[in-house]
Amino acid sequence: MALITGCVVINGKVVDQLAVTDRALAYGDGLFETMPVTGGRIVLLDYHLARLTKGCHALGFCSQQIVLIADEIQRIVADMPSEPFILKLILSRGSGGRGYRPPIEAQYRRVFQCLPMVDYGVEQGGISVFQCQTRLPEAFALAGLKHLNRLPQVLAKQEWHDDAIAEGIMLDGQGYVVEGTQSNVFWLRNNTLYTSSLKRCGVAGVMRQLIIEKLAKKFNYDVVFEEIYYRQLYHVEAVFVCNSLMRICPVDCLLDTDKRLPIELNSSGHPVVAQLQHALIDIYPQ
Template sequence: MTPEGVPFDDRGLAYGDGLFETVLVRDGEPLLWAEHLGRLARGAETLGIPLPDRAALDALPARAGEGLAVLKLMLTRGSGGRGYLAPAEPEPRLRWQAVPFAPARARWRDGVRVRHCRLRLGIQPALAGLKHLNRLENVLARAEWSDPEIAEGLLGDAEGRLVEATCMNLFWWQDDAWYTPRLDRCGVAGTLRQALLADGVIHEGDTAPEALATAEAVCLANSVQGLWPVTRLDDADGRRQARWDIGDRHRALQAEAHARLGYPHD
């Protein structure tokens, strides 16, 4: 059996040959919509998948209804081709779903405990930054822990650089500035991260997993959940590596992030 409306030979189902976006929508208005559509367009250009009509995309957030919701868009190359060889003229499929959403407000206020993952991300610059449908690395990494006290896992690449969390971007305070890992080799370039970079609120840099424990402050964020201060960092075996108190630096970055999402930051 395949999901309703998705044939067995859909290339997104068979090969992960496609892209997706998860968009925060408030009363029918999408947040960071330009950033989401921009990332979708970059991914479509890289993979060679024709984009849906812009008007059709712009009409979708209003269908999420009133209140807070998450709109998920899924674009596949469609069917056709032979094995891995894609069709010369693809007929892409767009699927979408909107569901009510409530963010984890306690994590905004109290912060979170995170851990390093054993899994290492493969390095593939051709796909770096894209939110493509093949997320098996993230699935394996998330399977490394079941403790509900641990909110996220941090991922490094095969050459020892920190990249991201399993579904959030990473930020750390160093040398009087907020930094986030460069994502030119692997990882997902989040839309909230992009907006903060564009406005000069954060900067790109590199750090190793073991060096993160010496940072003065650490946060995680994405365009749906908002920003979580990190209060404890564990290694992959559950041993504590560092603790942080939530301070003005966390709250200042949280205010910048939440202003772009319409979330409170007090």
């Protein structure tokens, strides 16, 4: 099949509609991944599939879906034009009657969307972020997963409309920094990388995993999981946010909840941040 940007593929077939009885619509019963495709391949595919596997286990999805997804990904990428694009996957438990209890025999739907690539302007230097008022609810069984229940992020995204602010930092119920609305957060002190443990809430991003498992080890940086209040970020050496699309994006300005009291950092000029950014050149094909 010849695919184009904007097409939707469900269970291997190009379609233009989804059943309104799908549990993803009714209950958010599913998982999703947003994957950059460049140079004819998905960057960090193994990390995306590993997170999906954990999500399937947590939600009680059949692990065979991962095999089907991996096969369909390869076919979709092969049938798309060579230009970079975003491949979004939604894995739903499918339709299954009324009520929260899942059907015994799930009718899984693997929904792929081919979307235009987004330019986050990461080459333009550091960004400004602010503290969101919307808090992330604790959900230990779902912590780390990229599940479909994203209403806290939806509410947080409505808190600002200023294009000069690139991201909002979200806290948990105790006021500790967890993540950005669409990214993970790292901060630095004395050549040590710090980030949230995500034990109570938040998404374990694939870029976060790459930094922890490979890049930090490559450059002999320790990684410490820390609970920190937003205002404590004012006193660190550098802050950056990351995901598989924006990659590693240094934060040069921290704003408070009212988008006032700007605290200037030099994250974009920090040698550790620059080193981590440069290391991605070999991972992301041009």
